[in-house]
Amino acid sequence: MTWIVGVYIVSLFLLLITAFWNVDPFTSLVSPGFNLENFKMVLTVPAYIATSIRTLLIALAVTAICIFFAVPLGIYMAKIAKPWVRNLLAVAITLPLWAGYLVKIIAMRLVFTEEGFFNWAMAPFGIRGPGFSIPIVILTLTYLWFPYMALPVYTAIRQIPPNLFDASSDMGAKGFTTIYRVVFPLITPAVIAGSVFTFSLSLGDYLAARFTGGATQMIGSIIAQNINLNPPVAAAYSMIPIFFIVIYLMVARRTGSLERM
């Protein structure tokens, strides 16, 4: 327990302290002290605000896309597929988790690069990829974190007792109505639990933006640039994603779904 406190809490606390330190504008020397300039800078400089909002929107988009695909996948796996197909899909969804994180980012880079697989495969249809930009960052992050959403959603759908579906259809509900009125409310906790992963992992990521985003900057990219140049600003800026995640967790907690994680 002391270890956990020592490693996690103390390092976070040191980070917070650093955010208040001074930095000499000419020599970049950091000296301990107390000023709010770094926070003021992070909250008022337009480039920082734009990056915070961009990162937030990217993380929300990744979460939305993950939910959009995880629910049909879960319904198919849990309720329609034959057992062997279900097991195969479960393996297929979890397997990429064991491929390295950087490997997957580089793989996405290879697919979407100018002379890459996507442009080659889509050339007959006259479609060209958008090049390295925000949509590709969103796709890459979706690719990285999708299993974290798919597995809890699948488990939740699997746990729905079959007689609920019988009851629903006895009451005259068609397939879609059943999915909308019975399945959705029952899997909401799992979706929220999964979204905590997809959201917070996307918020903190910067390598996806660096390798597949072209000029796209996320909060992490700016922190990484400042970490040697101006550690106090980097520390102050790192409070922004922590703030977003705390808000998100508080909202998630209100729905009561974190207890089931």
Place this chain on the structure above:
Amino acid sequence: MLRLSRLTKAILIAIVGFLLIFMYTPLFVLILNSFNESQISGWPIESFSTKWWVFAKDYQPIRDALLNSVLVATGAMIIASILGTLFALL
């Protein structure tokens, strides 16, 4: 059981198929590129060769990096297992 129309089932299967393609194409492209003769990655790959695998096998920095990765991973695994077990016992 959940009863769905043929069309809905077809849509679900299409989504699952799309997902599998989306998840495995990048890995497939990456693996095939490791057999690419040319030094610049690209698609379609020009000619098949195991040149880069041989290169990786004999290149000392890559071997050192591999050894370091294994050592770090083993260390992290041992420490995380101990801490995780202790945490569960609390």
